[in-house]
Amino acid sequence: MVLRSIVLFLAAAVCEIGGAWLIWQGVREHRGLLWIGGGVVALGVYGFVATLQPDAHFGRILAAYGGVFVAGSLAWGVVADGYRPDRYDVIGALLGLAGVAVIMYAPRAG
DSSP: OHHHHHHHHHHHHHHHHHHHHHHHHHHHTOOOHHHHHHHHHHHHHHHHHHTTSSSOOHHHHHHHHHHHHHHHHHHHHHHHHOOOOOHHHHHHHHHHHHHHHHHHHSOOOO
16 A cells, blocks of 8 residues: 555656646747647646545645655756755755655554
């Protein structure tokens, strides 16, 4: 169950961050409407991927995904744009991922 959740969070990150990046490229880098359209489609797919999480609580899923988004955005910047995060970026991303672990995977009664 935890592995499935992690895989879905990673898929959601690729869809959302990738979609936003494609739109950024289409608009800011003047790559055109195909890039923008691809970004819009990817963002739509992200919305569906989030619904596949095993936990049924929308607020919990989206709150936890925030930490995944922070770390994933920094990683995307490293791979796609040559961004080099500093130690504070890394610390912040690790704190966000720790938050994901607490929100999603802490033992709960009932």
